[in-house]
Structures are given as structure tokens and as C-alpha cells.
């Protein structure tokens with residue numbers, strides 16, 4: 001599969017790669033739901049946070065830079081993130097990708113579009129109240145360095161300031177599919193199943209016409 005490494009638009013012979021982005025605040029349940037979606041609908045699940053954590057584990061200089069940024073709850077420069085994401089996509093023989101935790105800001109969007117010349121089919125937005133997300137993260141217990149109250153609050157701020165504008169961008173393109181992620185894992189997945197079961201010509205209408213449930217800090 002050529003994900004336009006050289007920046008070209010690819011040949012007519014290439015099969016169309018379908019991409020779904022999954023965004024939502026920290027702890028909204030992106031990873032949890034992506035595992036289920038991947039299993040039930042045959043997508044390759046790539047968590048961008050995981051890809052970045054793998055780079056940290058590799059011990060590279062880039063990994064050290066990423067570790068510092070992540071500990072502070074900030075966002076990694078998009079050229080680094082998108083290069084690693086593109087490598088991960090090229091390393092899998094799949095034509096359906098579920099990209100978890102991406103994009104996080106407008107720079108992510110631009111870097112992805114510029115490098116891959118691709119766009120998501122749609123963007124799944126898990127909308128969850130902030131107090132619920134905080135509770136989930138504080139009891140996650142996966143040993144993540146950024147799951148402490150100080151960094152969690154910074155991550156919420158980054159979400160409100162940098163990620164919400166990307167949701168508005170995709171909403172203007174009719175690509176946002178929003179679900180109420182404050183419910184139980186099974187209930188959230190029921191709503192998601194409806195979205196993924198829609199055919200191409202039977203799209204769920206865009207629904208972000210009211211404010212998200214997250215509190216403005």
C-alpha cells in the first residue's frame with residue numbers, strides 16, 4: 001500500500017484506503033471503543049498515543065523529546081507525529097484504518113493532509129463530561145506517566161483549546177459523528193455500532209449543533 005510517501009496522489013490501480021479518525025477528551029473511552037470497533041467492523045486500530053509511547057520505549061532522541069512533552073500534557077510537533085503515524089500505516093497491509101487520538105490540533109490536520117493527501121471518511125467524536133473523564137483517568141491504573149491530576153488538567157485544557165477547533169473544522173465538512181460517551185461502555189458501543197453500520201449513501205447527519213459536554217476551564 002502506498003500512502004503517498006512521495007506526496008503524489010497515487011495511481012488509479014491502488015485500492016481506496018478508508019480512514020476514520022476517533023477523537024474525544026482524555027479518558028472519553030477512545031481506546032476502549034476502538035478495540036471493539038476494530039474487532040466488529042474489521043478495522044486496523046492505530047492509537048497515536050501508543051505509537052508515540054513506542055517511540056519513547058525505543059530510546060531514541062525523538063523518544064526523549066516526546067516523553068518530556070507527554071509528561072507535561074502538551075502536544076508533540078505534528079511533523080514528528082504524522083511521520084510516525086504514516087510509518088505505522090505503511091507497515092500494515094490494511095485498507096481500513098481507525099486512527100485513535102488524532103488529530104489533536106489544526107497543525108495535525110494540515111500535516112496529515114499535506115503528507116498523505118488523504119482525508120478521513122468521517123470523524124467519530126466521543127463527547128464525555130469532564131468530571132467523568134477525570135474519574136476514569138484517575139482509576140485507569142495502567143502506569144501512564146500522564147495519568148496524574150496535574151497533567152490530566154493540562155490535557156483537558158489542551159483538548160478544549162486545540163482539539164475542539166478541529167471538531168469544528170470537520171463539522172463544517174459534514175464529517176463529525178458524535179456519540180454521548182458518558183454512558184456505560186456497552187451503551188456507548190451501541191450508539192457507535194449504528195454509525196459504523198450506515199452505508200455510504202445513508203449517512204448519519206452531522207449533529208454538533210449544541211456545545212460539547214466538557215466544561216470550559
Ligand SMILES: Nc1ncnc2c1ncn2[C@@H]1O[C@H](COP(=O)(O)OP(=O)(O)OP(=O)(O)O)[C@@H](O)[C@H]1O
Nearest residue numbers: 025026027028029030031032136140183184185188
Ligand atoms: N464508558 C465507560 N464507562 C466507564 N469507564 C470507561 C468507559 N470507557 C472507558 N472506560 C475506562 O476509562 C479509562 C479510560 O478509557 P480509555 O483508555 O479507553 O480512554 P481514552 O479516551 O483512550 O484516554 P486517553 O486519551 O487518555 O488515551 C479506562 O480505564 C477504561 O476502562
Ligand SMILES: Nc1ccn([C@@H]2O[C@H](COP(=O)(O)O)[C@@H](O)[C@H]2O)c(=O)n1
Nearest residue numbers: 048049069070073074075076101102104
Ligand atoms: N495526535 C497526538 C496524540 C497524542 N499526543 C501525545 O500523546 C499523549 C497521549 O495520547 P493519548 O491519545 O494516548 O491520550 C497526549 O497527551 C499528547 O502528549 C500528541 O501529541 N498528538
Ligand SMILES: [Mg+2]
Nearest residue numbers: 030031047049
Ligand atoms: Mg487512549
